[in-house]
Every structure is written in C-alpha cells, then in structure tokens.
Amino acid sequence: MNAINGAAELLLVANNPKYSETGGGHGAKGVDFPRWWAVFRMMELEKANEPDFLLLFESVQDVAELDSAIAPTRAKVYQVKKKDSGTWTWSVLTGTVAPKAPTAKPKKSTKVAASPAKAPTFEKVPDSALGKLHLSLSAFSSMPVEGIFLSNAGCDFPLASGGSAATTMPCSLADLAPDHAQLLADAFASLSPPGSAPPNLTRVKLQKVAIHPDNLTAPAISAALELLNERSPEHASQAKAFVDSLMMQLSPLTRRTDTCLSYSDLVKERGFSRKAFLEALAALETVPDRLALLDIWLKQLQAEGLDFRTITSVRLEAAHAQRDRLIGGTDLSREIDTFCDDWIADHPWTSNLRPFVEAALAALKVKFSELRDNDLMARFVMRAITKCVDQN
Structure with missing residues (x-):
C-alpha cells in the first residue's frame, strides 16, 4: 500500500x-x-x-x-x-x-423434550x-x-x-x-x-x-x-x-x-x-563505566597501603553489588545507599582515599553489623563512585 x-x-x-x-x-x-x-x-x-x-x-x-x-x-x-x-x-x-459443552444423551426412561436453544x-x-x-x-x-x-x-x-x-x-x-x-x-x-x-x-x-x-x-x-x-x-x-x-x-x-x-x-x-x-x-556511551572507575579507586587504595587480599575481596563484593542493582536491588541495599549518601554529604573528601573509605566503613559497621567488612566497603565505594559520576 x-x-x-x-x-x-x-x-x-x-x-x-x-x-x-x-x-x-x-x-x-x-x-x-x-x-x-x-x-x-x-x-x-x-x-x-x-x-x-x-x-x-x-x-x-x-x-x-x-x-x-x-x-x-x-x-x-x-x-x-x-x-x-x-x-x-x-x-x-x-x-x-x-457455548455449552455437549452432554451425554439421557436414557430413554428419563428422556424429556429439549427446550429450544x-x-x-x-x-x-x-x-x-x-x-x-x-x-x-x-x-x-x-x-x-x-x-x-x-x-x-x-x-x-x-x-x-x-x-x-x-x-x-x-x-x-x-x-x-x-x-x-x-x-x-x-x-x-x-x-x-x-x-x-x-x-x-x-x-x-x-x-x-x-x-x-x-x-x-x-x-x-x-x-x-x-x-x-x-x-x-x-x-x-x-x-x-x-x-x-x-x-x-x-x-x-x-x-x-x-x-x-x-x-x-x-x-x-x-x-x-x-x-x-x-x-x-x-x-550510555557518555556515562562513565562504574566498574572501570572501581578499578582506578582500588588501585589508589592499594597504593595507600590496603592489602591485596582485601582489594581482591572488595572487587568481588562490588561485582555482587552491581548484579544486585541490575535486578532492582533490595530494601537492604537501598537502605545502605541512603546511609552512604547521607554520610558522604556530611563528611568532606580527604586528600587520601583510604582514610575516607575506612571512616565510612566504621560508621557502616555500627549500622549494618550483620554484613562483612569487605561487603560494606565495596558497597560504599560503588556508591561513592556513583555520587562522583552524578555530580559531573
């Protein structure tokens, strides 16, 4: 046509x-x-x-x-x-x-006249x-x-x-x-x-x-x-x-x-x-890749003395946190994000990254004591990266 x-x-x-x-x-x-x-x-x-x-x-x-x-x-x-x-x-x-389903025919002794449909x-x-x-x-x-x-x-x-x-x-x-x-x-x-x-x-x-x-x-x-x-x-x-x-x-x-x-x-x-x-x-191509930024942050933390084992664990936990966010997150992850946002707003960034991250971890451990340290650190770092990206 x-x-x-x-x-x-x-x-x-x-x-x-x-x-x-x-x-x-x-x-x-x-x-x-x-x-x-x-x-x-x-x-x-x-x-x-x-x-x-x-x-x-x-x-x-x-x-x-x-x-x-x-x-x-x-x-x-x-x-x-x-x-x-x-x-x-x-x-x-x-x-x-x-339409009504067909029914079995009645026996002769009980046969009655069918009513018109x-x-x-x-x-x-x-x-x-x-x-x-x-x-x-x-x-x-x-x-x-x-x-x-x-x-x-x-x-x-x-x-x-x-x-x-x-x-x-x-x-x-x-x-x-x-x-x-x-x-x-x-x-x-x-x-x-x-x-x-x-x-x-x-x-x-x-x-x-x-x-x-x-x-x-x-x-x-x-x-x-x-x-x-x-x-x-x-x-x-x-x-x-x-x-x-x-x-x-x-x-x-x-x-x-x-x-x-x-x-x-x-x-x-x-x-x-x-x-x-x-x-x-x-x-999306104009938005920085958060996992690439994570690599930069972790390299900086390692340069400031954070041990390799902790760096590796934080990297794995950060990947888990990202997968969690991909499917919409949970009430707990959203509560942690809100806590991190409030903490970042109240605390000035330091010239070194490690003291800033460890201070945040100490506060998170008080509020979310049921989670492992490296899990909390990973969630904070990913949220801090997100706040940095959103501000640029």
Missing part, C-alpha cells in the same frame, strides 16, 4: 476516541503494565534487528506498533491487560455467553476487549493490521486441536473450537453493516507475556542486560538505569489525548521510535 496513505489512515483512526484506550483499570499497576511491556517490546524489536519501528500509546487501543515512524505500511494493535490471578474467561473478553445476544460485544480489537481493525481499510490481546494471564478458551488457549499461546481466534470460533464470527459480524465481508479471525491473536504484576520491571531489565551485553558490554551494569530512563520518556506519552492535526504531530505527541530508542542507547 502507499506509505503516505498508511500514515493518513493511521492518523484518522487515532483521532477517533472510539478506538483508543485511556487511563486503564486496576489502579497504578494496571496503568504501568502496558508501559513496562512496551519497554520490554522495544528490546525484542531491537534484538530482532528491525530496520525501524514506532510505538504509539493510547492512540489505537493501548499500544499500536508500526513498521516505520515516517512511512508505515503495516501495524499491530495491542490490548495490554494485567490480571492479578486466574485466567481470562470467555464472557469477560467477548461479551457473550460461551436461545439465540445468542451481542449487546455487550462492542465494549468487550476482543470486540474493541475487532472494531479497531475494521477501522482500517487499506493498511494491513492485526490485533493482539496480550496479558500476563492466559485465556480459558477451548482450541480446535484440543486443550486450552490458557496453556497454548500465542494463537489466533481461528484456532478456537469450531462452536466458539463461529460464535465470535457472528458476534463480530453484528458490529458491521449488513453485507460486510465476514470477520477474519486469523488476524486477532491471544498472547501471554511473562511479566508479573508485582514485579513489572524485571523482564525489561533482563532484556536490556542481554542487549547491552551484546551491543555495549562495558555498560551492561547500567541496564536498570537504561530501562528507567526509557520509562520516564514513555510515561508522558500515555497521558496525551488531544487531537493531532498531522501524522508527524501524532508521532511527536504519543510515539516512541527506534531512533529515540537508539539515542537513549547511545547516551
């Missing part, structure tokens, strides 16, 4: 509030879930070496993924929903009543998750688009091949048991004018993602660590800082709902492109 027409059609659909998802339910975690998934998704797209991509937020459903920020030719439209427990049920996602009703379909996805896809007449319902929980839908979509994902709606697929086809058809083409169930998919609602950051940090180890190993220790910076840039994009006059305005107001992602990645 014509790329210009693709951008124009996308703008037209995005400016229609009927097709956007705003606010989100389930409180703060429900709002954050699509954002953290989007950070994770960018890592996936970059690792797949996609030549370009653009994620649009709350423009067409929760997230729309385009193959180009300038001239899109295809799109994926996502409903991204978290669930604290259990699986998604048929009625919640479709707005219809699930009630015709299904579809008044709740437009407001259901899958109904909204179908309507969004139907709004595109030229650009190839597919819809994905994505969640941390599975969908309790029977499959034609046997089993359940709850444990066999991703799958398309066309993969469902015939009676369920037919009911959905009829339900979606009820949303279109008479004479419209039959709904294409193959372009609506169910997908599960391993992101726990109580630990939204871990998959994105893990994906960032893998990408940085591949692209910029010297900055792998900054994986958490990298995803935090991406999250800060994404958050305002999910709160803008004004009508955009052009596609470029839409991209600017609600989009995050591969170009922006690569700029954030390149920004």
Whole structure:
C-alpha cells in the first residue's frame, strides 16, 4: 500500500476516541503494565534487528506498533491487560455467553423434550476487549493490521486441536473450537453493516507475556542486560538505569489525548521510535563505566597501603553489588545507599582515599553489623563512585 496513505489512515483512526484506550483499570499497576511491556517490546524489536519501528500509546487501543515512524505500511494493535490471578474467561473478553459443552444423551426412561436453544445476544460485544480489537481493525481499510490481546494471564478458551488457549499461546481466534470460533464470527459480524465481508479471525491473536504484576520491571531489565551485553558490554551494569530512563520518556506519552492535526504531530505527541530508542542507547556511551572507575579507586587504595587480599575481596563484593542493582536491588541495599549518601554529604573528601573509605566503613559497621567488612566497603565505594559520576 502507499506509505503516505498508511500514515493518513493511521492518523484518522487515532483521532477517533472510539478506538483508543485511556487511563486503564486496576489502579497504578494496571496503568504501568502496558508501559513496562512496551519497554520490554522495544528490546525484542531491537534484538530482532528491525530496520525501524514506532510505538504509539493510547492512540489505537493501548499500544499500536508500526513498521516505520515516517512511512508505515503495516501495524499491530495491542490490548495490554494485567490480571492479578486466574485466567481470562470467555464472557469477560467477548461479551457473550460461551457455548455449552455437549452432554451425554439421557436414557430413554428419563428422556424429556429439549427446550429450544436461545439465540445468542451481542449487546455487550462492542465494549468487550476482543470486540474493541475487532472494531479497531475494521477501522482500517487499506493498511494491513492485526490485533493482539496480550496479558500476563492466559485465556480459558477451548482450541480446535484440543486443550486450552490458557496453556497454548500465542494463537489466533481461528484456532478456537469450531462452536466458539463461529460464535465470535457472528458476534463480530453484528458490529458491521449488513453485507460486510465476514470477520477474519486469523488476524486477532491471544498472547501471554511473562511479566508479573508485582514485579513489572524485571523482564525489561533482563532484556536490556542481554542487549547491552551484546551491543555495549562495558555498560551492561547500567541496564536498570537504561530501562528507567526509557520509562520516564514513555510515561508522558500515555497521558496525551488531544487531537493531532498531522501524522508527524501524532508521532511527536504519543510515539516512541527506534531512533529515540537508539539515542537513549547511545547516551550510555557518555556515562562513565562504574566498574572501570572501581578499578582506578582500588588501585589508589592499594597504593595507600590496603592489602591485596582485601582489594581482591572488595572487587568481588562490588561485582555482587552491581548484579544486585541490575535486578532492582533490595530494601537492604537501598537502605545502605541512603546511609552512604547521607554520610558522604556530611563528611568532606580527604586528600587520601583510604582514610575516607575506612571512616565510612566504621560508621557502616555500627549500622549494618550483620554484613562483612569487605561487603560494606565495596558497597560504599560503588556508591561513592556513583555520587562522583552524578555530580559531573
């Protein structure tokens, strides 16, 4: 299709509030879930070496993924929903009543006249998750688009091949048991004018993602660590800082709902492109490598008389502390960081490094006596290095 027409059609659909998802339910975690998934998704797209991509937020459903920020030719439209427990049920996602499972035929002696089956009703379909996805896809007449319902929980839908979509994902709606697929086809058809083409169930998919609602950051940090180890190993220790910076840039994009006059305005107001992602990645190159700075500090401490065995132990403990920070840290590590920050603010730096570090260690031992000296020293040195970097 014509790329210009693709951008124009996308703008037209995005400016229609009927097709956007705003606010989100389930409180703060429900709002954050699509954002953290989007950070994770960018890592996936970059690792797949996609030549370009653009994620649009709350423009067409929760997230729309385009193959180009300038001239899109295809799109994926996502409903991204978290669930604290259990699986998604048929009625919640479709707005219809699930077909009844066939029952065994009664014996002749107890045979009763079968009551006529009630015709299904579809008044709740437009407001259901899958109904909204179908309507969004139907709004595109030229650009190839597919819809994905994505969640941390599975969908309790029977499959034609046997089993359940709850444990066999991703799958398309066309993969469902015939009676369920037919009911959905009829339900979606009820949303279109008479004479419209039959709904294409193959372009609506169910997908599960391993992101726990109580630990939204871990998959994105893990994906960032893998990408940085591949692209910029010297900055792998900054994986958490990298995803935090991406999250800060994404958050305002999910709160803008004004009508955009052009596609470029839409991209600017609600989009995050591969170009922006690569700029954030390149920004890491300007940040000093903390482990390289650690090597300089330890050499200075050794020159000032700290023994080799202690130097070696501190180096190992510092590596452990960095790994801890990569996965978000713990309450204890954050408490130690705060203590170190306060101590550094209250004590002037000395001309020699060793007296400064040993004075801090003495204070830390009083507060955190359960930890080993070399562990405390490593944590203090790494925090002091961080404060130095942040001040420059």
